[in-house]
Amino acid sequence: MEIKELTTEQAWREAYKVMRQLRVHLDESGYLELVKEAVEVDRYHLAALYEGMKMVAVVGFKPMTTLYYGRFVWVCDLVTDEHSRSKGYGEQLLKFVHQWAEQHNFSSVALSSGLQRQDAHRFYQKRMGYSKVSYVFKKEL
Structure with missing residues (x-):
């Protein structure tokens, strides 16, 4: 098992195969456009967990600073391939984010999760x- 940060468009494209299971509203070109902008503008990081040569889970996160949380890391995306779930991959990726945050002097990690995702809430x-x-509240404009 290995975790790697994904820093190239080709790696992001490979991650789409897993990410689309969470972000079903995005086609590949829209996904790539958003990842590129998030990396350039928001310091977004994308990392993947590999079992052998196969990518089985991905996490997207970004460092942030707010008056409420101070310096923290926001987990934007966390998904394990549907054929590889319940093997601890999500836990390994979150631990990776926790370590990254500590190494870069961030005091906490935060995320949001859809109201319907009860299993995910228990996991977190x-x-x-x-x-x-x-x-988290949202208003469409």
């Missing part, structure tokens, strides 16, 4: 030690 709270601290 019980297995990974996250606390439910707020609701």
